[in-house]
Amino acid sequence: GGMNNEIREKKVAGDLSPELAALLKTKTKTFPHPLSAGEWHTLLLVVEGDTMRASLDGKLVGEFSSEGIAHPTKRMITLAVNQSAVVDDLKIWKLK
Template identity: 65%
Template structure:
């Protein structure tokens, strides 16, 4: 029995996933010029071309505060290059009523999808939604059909298979944690240490995620971002 237990323990250790840290940020710094967007540590945003250069990301007391500017014609997108196939993104977030935060996985070298969008986990205080963008709504052919007004039952049925939502009941304006894990074609999310939901779809398995994007449609606070690759 003792030898069996040792063998099983060794087997579990060999099968365990190995996470290699790639990037982390606790935002404990200030901008070089007050009032000017300067996130630093490799982050960039779309404020220059989507918000006429207005500041939408502000570092205050070690927290990234994100607020869409009134003149912006698109949600706030905050980019960081980081490359992996399977991996984990962890972060802390705080949302007010009606706010949301997306963690988007991107490969801009992939030309079959709009802006390289592969898959995304989007959280509100009421739900988290996992979406395969690569073979869903961001696929160029599908996106073109939708822009042309295609509302066919066939397309609607296809898109329905590319996303899944799970209910949440988070307290607004309080800090919560999110852990997003991608292994092969499966994306799994934990909120505040609790299993929230998993979704499998072929686009999630794209071999190279080259960037993460924090996507905010209204406002959000973010802290302690960590990215690791698996295997």
């Protein structure tokens, strides 16, 4: 996947083959969801095995499965916003 050092070096150098670029597209997923500035929301991410589900304010907004999600040393989940965002009351717990 994208964290493989050899692949990362090619990505940084802009030297990805079309096949490798297509493979990497299967390793990430975005769930665009319109939100208004100045409003608080509840985001819940659940990781079970090789599947991750995202719910916003109690409604499922996306689900993604990839063998990299269940990797035993998985330590990173990235949230991206187009503007600034404030995170409050962050809780992380083991599901099982």
